Amino acid sequence: MKAFTLVLTSLAIALSGMAHGADIDAKYIQRLGPVNQSSATPLSKSAHADALRANLVASLVAKSGQTQAKTVQIFNQQLTWQAASAKIEGEGWLAYKLPLSTQRFTQGTLTVKGLENPQVYLNGQLLKSADKVELELANADYQLLVLADGQTQDAPFSLDWQGKSEVDTLDFSAQKSQRVSAQQLFDSKVISGLTLSPNGKYLLQSTIEYQASKGDSAIQVTELRKLSDNSVMYRWQDNRPSSAVWSNDSKQLAFVANKQIQLLNVADLTINVAATDVDNVSGLQWYADSLLFSWQKPFRADEKAISKRFRALEDRWSYWRDNSQIYQLDVASGFIRQLTDNSTSTDLVDSNLDKNTVLLTRSPVDYSEPAHSLTQLIELSLNDLTETVIGEYRSFNGAIYADDGMYITAGPRFMDGTGIQDPSIEVNDYDGQLYWRDANGNVSALSKDFDPAIGSMTKLENDDLILTVTEGDRAPLYLFDKSNRRFTKIDSGVDMVDSFSVAIEQSSPTIVFAGTSATVPQKAYKMTLNSSRKQMLFDSQQLNYANTRLGEIEDFDFTNQHGHNIDGRVYLPADFDASKKYPALVYYYGGTSPVGRHFTGRWPFNLWAAEGYVVYVLQPNGATGYGQAFSGRHVNAWGKYSADDIIEGTKAFLKAHSYVDPKRVGNMGASYGGFMTLYLATKTDIFAASMSHAGISNLSSYWGHGWWGYGYSGVASRGSFPWNNPELYVEHSPLYHADKITTPLLLIHGNADTNVPVGESHYMYTALKLLGKEVELVEFNGQDHHINTRQARFDWWNTTMAWFDLKLKDEPEWWNSLYPETKEQQ
Template sequence: MKAFTLVLTSLAIAVAGMAHGAEIDLNHIQRLGPVNQKSAAPLSKSAHADALRANFVAKLTQPDTTQPVLVFNQPLTWQSAVEKAEGEGWLAYQLPLSTQRFTQGTLKIKGLENPQVYLNGQLVKSADEVPLELANGDYQLIVLADGQQAEVPFSLDWQGNSDVDVLSFVKQDTHRVSAQQLFDAKTISSMQLSPNGKYLLQSTVEYSPSEGDKAISVTELRDVASNQVLYRWQDSLPQSSAFSTDSKQLAYVVGQQIVLLNIADLSLKVAADKVENVSGLHWYGDTLLFSWQKTFKADEKATSKRYQALEDRWSYWRNNSQIYQLDLASGAMRQLTESKQSSDLLDSDIRLGKLLLTRAVVDYAEPAHSLSQLVELDLATLSETLIGEYRTFGGALYGENGMFILAGPTFMDGLGKQDPALEVNDYDGQLYWRETKNQQVTALSKEFDPAITSMTAVAGRDLILSVIEGDFAPLYFFDKSQNKFSKIDTGVEMVDSFGIATDQALPTIVYAGTSATVPQQAYVMNIKSNRKLMLFDSKVTSYATTRLGQMEDFDFTNKQGQLIDGRVYLPVDYDATKKYPALVYYYGGTSPVGRNFSGRWPFNLWAAQGYVVYVLQPSGATGYGQAFSGRHVNAWGKHSADDIIEGTQAFLQAYTAVDPKKVGNMGASYGGFMTMYLATQTDIFAASMSHAGISNLSSYWGHGWWGYGYSGVASRGSFPWNNRELYVDQSPLYNADKITTPLLLIHGDADTNVPVGESHYMYTALKLLNKDVELVEFAGQDHQISARNIRFDWWDTTMAWFDLQLKGEPEWWNTLYPDTKK
């Protein structure tokens, strides 16, 4: 048992349990108080003691400890803990902790009355002995107490559970990024700009440990020029918000009401009441268009359900939404559409007196086994004109004397294909133009490699496009008169959300985004001048004292001569003379792994925990051109696996600090499939993790809610009865006997996209084959694990597995899953 004793009345302390017998620099240990009892009674005397402490500790954990803390007019400063504590009253101690691995033990406290132990601002326990379990990282320990015990010297004693449970107490000006930071930090979730560019509707989300999984969501109406808040919502957030075309009013849904906010005087008016399930507000002159859903109510007494279509597995499919119009002057409403299929509003043109609608029709005749109708509605007569029925339709907007259409390359018999003989991926979004006069459709983006994901019309004739360009997500301006695409210099690598002043020919835009190692920033920008003004900087608000490792681009050329894009995240304080374990991450499906700062896959956190992280974009991803993305179709791992294996080998040759025997790999969904498939193809990896992966292509195709539709693109024209080679030979399940790599399977037991059985099939096979396999299910979780506390459990499970397998550190895994036999 390793132990150390810290006695704060001595100038030098010998500490057992510290690596190499290092001593603590007492100048890094600080004390606040005692606080004069006349100024503040002992915290524990209050009926709301826990809340008082929590609020105070939140202030104490602020990074700047040089400024005095004013407690009821008594100025207090942090002092070196070696100085004698004068007076009586409650006090606080602050101590930096740092670990290089999962560490557990007990902190023992002597000499304080009613001590409370907080770790990174969160209460661990109120006791003289406090157990601690610390993941690899940096921490701030604070001990609050009602006072000092008479004649009992204050001391802290740490007893680790074993020789490896060692803490370091060297204070640093910065700290490694934590899981809590990445999840809890305030971020902008949406931005909406008024047509004239003067007003911004902005929504933010952040989390607090005291609120658990409940998000702290706020929406604000701001003046763009001053960035000042004009109006604020928190308890009842506005939904389906829409600025009027003259930018004088904001319409939104709250509860069962449609409300109008007059921006000039901030007065509110209820435009419609008792309108449940209303969404999609859209201004049309002085009226509002909206979608009104009629929810299907099943017979509660029924014990069976007759499926009407493949889509009937979707819980919402029998709901029906139609378009309505609200006259704001009179309050009168009328129904504009009536159909067995839901009608979705795409756009309106008040000059033409028409609306663009789309409807999804059940039709499995051809891949991708869905059919979209594009319909134009004449508001004067309520007559409809069917413009067309399309298999790869993504949206449409009115332009000047025509309309823009988003669709896949095979739209209208391959109109968007660069080469008629080319195999293409219909998730590779393309832009088209339909002329009003002759109804001729032309392809606009054949030579534009980025995949277009959304479009917004500006000044009625041009577009702002959101695209996927390699592993970047930028914005482009499309000039229709010149048929020219121009990248907007946003200064961020991944645009998360944006708003556009649609009245301006060269519009003002607002946007929020991140880069691989830069947290979220938000700007307002004039496209014409390219001038930017920062509106929000998460680095300042949430990461001011955070130390990140470096990120380096790392590309290689595969055997086919194709450049494969990638990047490498290095551990904090990386030393090329040392040896590190590594993690390889990929998706392998239709999309590249973007350069987001945070998200479900926290590359910066993995690097902070001592791993070199290699992220690559194997063949088949969109954003690299039609030929590259087309390699995804009818492949299911054939090309992607080769790229991942080649890339890992090239990575190991370039980064000699990585131990080639300690490399792990992981992926989710299609990436989870890739992980299982790779385990049947190579032993280059020492450990693998598959989250919500597909093990049996046939079962996913038939049972996943969207399996048949996705396979209509990814396996175009191939079915279990006509392409056994694809559905059997490419399924990891049918090759399970080839697997030798230890494999962790993680799955939500409520996953409807990739049903949990996909992991069970592989778990059963590997257990019967006596292979090294673990299965961890997360109760009630769907395809993505989003809830805060469960997200942390998921991240911990993943990293504990790799610590076990790649670092030879079983303690974290065995603590999480103590019944595991190793």
């Protein structure tokens, strides 16, 4: 075993046990103190010692991380980080900091000598208050900090690193930046919502961040800001506003908080309660001087009931028996009247003050045609509360009033296929299209020749629209010019627009938006629609990633055997060296959506690259955003086209990238992507290891049991059922071909998953175990389809990467640390 001992004297520092056994210059080891601040007791003896030290370390780490600051001001004393070898003068508490870097999972023991009551911190988090600390370090860069009351008299200060084995070495070379970490990607502050006043003067901005000390509890803040100088006018942290909406004159902000509808007066920042005891209220909309809103009445099950008779397929949804109806609040009097009363929940869509009408939707149970759901679009007259059904649709997303008609978003099959580009091709109803319905009820397609898939729409005062779209693997904003029926991309400068808001009543509307790019953290800007000039409002990169280095990204597209262009991108390791051979990870979804160019999220491509992998992300046939023919290949295919594209794409990727080791390539995906991983395992052996998260192994069981199974299959398997197309449901189910699988397979599933029930992984695990194949199953307790809580997310990421380190790097230590073998298992 290799040992590393660091002895600090006034002359030199001797180090050993590094990756290459070389000495480290003393300037990379720094000391603060002794700090001669008079105090009643030493740091560790205070009645609030833990809090005192935690706050001190948090401040030191923050200041060090922001600018690599050399000086620290404590009360009236100016302190300087200096070489640890510098002569110690005086008495007081001490802090030592030391950079650590690993290139693989590393474990061992750190021993501290010569300090009174030492505490060891790693990246600002307390590991232990002791002179011996066990370290388990993932492949990353770290800052080690040791805090102590002072020196001991009997021994000089020293640090001893004892690696568990010969591979457990540390590199102490100082670096100007650090590789991105999991904690940064999850914890960093980001904007979660933007609501701009109609006149463009005021912005309601919400942010979210996490701290290790608060665990899974997010820190959420909402601020009212003056847009001209971005100054804060009002701030909420407790009882934050939801469903916030500006009055048309921008003088009042209505919102829901503390089971009340409240009104903030912008002029004097006073808050008045307009309605109280209104729990479960949402979707506020101003209607002249009144407010429209949805009010839900939750279903109360009989606590003594021992059985439940299902009323419909939708009854598998825990919330389906809740009932929401539409109400109107007269702000002046506080009187609330109920506008709708129906056994089926009613959703508020839009309102028209000139016509004194409201648009509503309902979804009665109706399975007669795919996608086995029905949406009624209804116009309600507020004069006499009579309802007129405008239409009943199998494909419908949203509607909004305009001066002489209304805009509607729906799939290509809307109104008997009005939006289909080519009648000879299959279409995917998840491929959003834009329609116009005139005052006489005539419907025309506006986006038939527009390939991006349309999401939401916001109407401007002149009836033009701001649209969110999926365009390839990007999510930009588009302006739709009604008079010219023209779509124009808004120059946002980001790949993915996370949220936006627009001042709809300005002649040259101001727009604010927040977004990210593949290797650029979130930024927020304001701009006018007639100019590409932007002013920054928020910069996560400066706040949270100032000293972080990322690998580069490059596009990699290829033309498949059918002549289709398959879009892709490649993430390179942060310290990429083209002369080396790297392991690679291939990621895809394969379902009806592309894998977007988000900076972070549930799938941290930048983190995988920081851990030494080349990452190839591709968009196989079936994804929206590439045109109707491309997305239509998702329907009644279940892997048919996607698998071919992934296999062919991986081969093309390997041929084009000589620095990737073709024998060390892994693949993974989740949900439909998890299905694709299982399906691919029955079709190819080009991957050395695979991971399927929440993957579907049996199409029939998912169709019949998953929360969205029958509905999703109504689009993905349109017109096909187990009784009329058994070839699709059997031949495309990986379970029925488990005997063909030779690739080592990791199955990950939340055992509270309602979308893809955990049984889908159990079916495959059972089959492969009985077949004697190499398979692992890891369940995450209490986690649903998405693993969202902080520590569970880190454990999930660690499990995934430990598996690939085991199989692609021949480094079993991380996996064995997470999931050690027991005597019973041996």
